[in-house]
Amino acid sequence: MKTVIKTEDNTTIVSLAGRLDSNSAPLFEDELQSFVVSPKGNLVFDFNDLEYISSAGLRIILNTAKAFKDGPYCFATCAMQDHVLEVFEISGFNTFITIHNSINNSLSAFKTKKD
Incomplete structure (x- = not known):
């Protein structure tokens, strides 16, 4: 999996490409630590080029959402391909993840x- 991180309008945009699975999840989780431990702005995951997400990837999304839940900043996902969106819908993540x-x-x- 490849990630590109940029900042725009007090928002960190993390673009993911490839597969977010048990192989890539630990590295991605390490990359996110500074954003999740002490958020300094909004965070959005751009899933436009994400081809696959496993339960390991969903766990990272859940932990990220929890980290932003009660703080002053927002977390969202965007630009999901239909098959990735289907995983969010089947798992129920679409009910609490923007x-x-x-x-x-x-x-x-x-x-x-x-x-």
């Missing part, structure tokens, strides 16, 4: 929430 259609929608929603 899912936007695009990065721009996420950034707009974060600005609206701040105002």
Whole structure:
């Protein structure tokens, strides 16, 4: 799996490409530590190029959502391919994880929430 991390409008955008599975999850979790332990802004995962997510990947999403739940910043996911969205729906994650259609929608929603 490949990740690209950039910042825009007080939001860290983490773009994932490939497979988020038991092989790649530990490395991805390590990359996220600084964002999850002490968030300094909003966080969005861009899943546009994510081909597959396993239960190990879902666990990371769950832990990230928990870290942002009661804080001043927002967490969301965006741009899911249909088969990845289906995993979120089957697992029930779509009921408590915010899912936007695009990065721009996420950034707009974060600005609206701040105002």
